[in-house]
Amino acid sequence: MNTTASVFGAVHLGYIVIETSRFTDWRRFGTDAIGMHHDDLSRDLMRFRLDDQDCRFLIRRGPAEDVVATGWHVDDHASFEQIEARIRAHGVPCVEGSADEAALRGVERLLRFPGPKGITQxxxxxxxxxGEPLRMLASGFVTGDSGMGHIALTSTKPARLRGYFHTVFDARLTDYIDETISGFKLRIRFLRVNERHHSIAIAAVRGLPIDPIRTRVQHLNVQVSTLDDLARSYERVCELGFDMALSVGQHTNDKELSFYARTPSGFEWEVGWNPLVVDESTWEPSTHQGISIWGHTPVGRTIVDKLDQFRFGARSLARPENTVPALSGAGIPDD
Known part of the structure; x- marks a missing residue:
């Protein structure tokens, strides 16, 4: 339990760091399919922009083929120091980012610390x-006070992950979804740190301590400005030959229209439009049956894909999941 004043509302998802060796594919995916602004920094570094912020996605060369860090914009120095104090009070190390590291991310005053599933926070x-004008195919992306989208994780210890984000950011439970996907019965928890319906989603297989996803993240989400942006991006993903994971559909809980493409690194990328905004004065958590009101049909999945997923799940039994126990505590009972 946090004894200091809440930082809820002062935290926003700001950038993502991805490590990959597939630079050419990522450049095509980000610019030509999703429609973002692209900047080459060197042979081993490139960035994507969604708005006037210097960096929203930092792509660096490396073997992970995964998200390796998430960056959270904190509104003011007092809230920043409050979060730092919480982390240090729990005995978890914090490291000040160098000037060069901050410049790569397009930020000032960078601090990093361990996060669940090995994703640095x-x-x-x-x-x-x-000051450079945006050059991108999308007409715009929704960022601002609600942050730039969300991340979705799978976990064998979802209450611990929820406890972590509550301890660090005062994350609040928005709602749940119960769903069966590829034979797995899932419960998905949706957490918010500001007015966005969720900045973090945590999916867990019910009754089995397995994680069926190879990557640290299951998907990332960005929100486009118009329905036309959504439709055109969907069309470009298909025309350029990138794999589509789920067709266009509408979610049950946040009512967002979206589709899911598969990135060159293997995790999914959701492009969404028009999710609802939470009214803190009236919102009560609830449980929804199924992720979609309509659509979100799996595209091109074969029995081989499903078998691979079961193999990953079986291997996860022998692979302990790091939840950063000092910050997740005993978790938050929520079932």
Whole structure:
């Protein structure tokens, strides 16, 4: 339990760091399919922009083929220091980012610390704004006070992950979804740190301590400005030959229209439009049956894909999941 004042509402998903060796494919995926602005920094570094912030996705060369860090924009220095104090009070090490590391991410005052599933968590205060006009196929992306989208994780210890984000960011439970996907019965928890319906989703297989996903994240989400942006991005993903994971559909809980493409690194990328915004004065958590009101039909999945997923799940039994126990505590009972 946090004894200090809440930082809820002062935290926003700000950037994602992805490690990959597939630079050419990622450049095509980000610019030509999703429609983001692209900047080459060197042979081993590139960035994508969604708005006037210098960096929303930092792509660096490496073997992970995965998300390796998430960056959270904190509104003010007082909230930043409050989060840092919480982490240090629990005995978890914090490392100040160097000036070069902060510049790569387009931020000032960078601090990093361990996060669940080996994803480094980073907080920063002032984002650096670019004076260069956006060159992108999308007309725009929704960022601002609600942050730039969300991340979705799978976990064998979902209450611990929820406890972690509550301890660090005062994350609140928005709602649950119960769903069966590829034979797995899932319960998905949706957590918010501001007005966005969720900045973090945590999916767990009910009754089995397995994680069927190879990557640290199951998917990332960005929100486009218009329905036309959504339709055109869907069309470009298909025309360019990138794999589509789920067709266009509408979610039961946040009512967002979206589709899911498969990135060159293997995790999924959701492009969404028009999710509802939470009204804190009236919102009560509830449980929804199924992720979609309509659509979100699996595309091109074969029995081989399903067998691979079961293999990953079986291997996870021998692979302990890091939940950063000092910050997740005993978790939060929520079932």
């Amino acid at each position: 980073e907080i920063y205060t002032t984002p650096v704004k670019s």
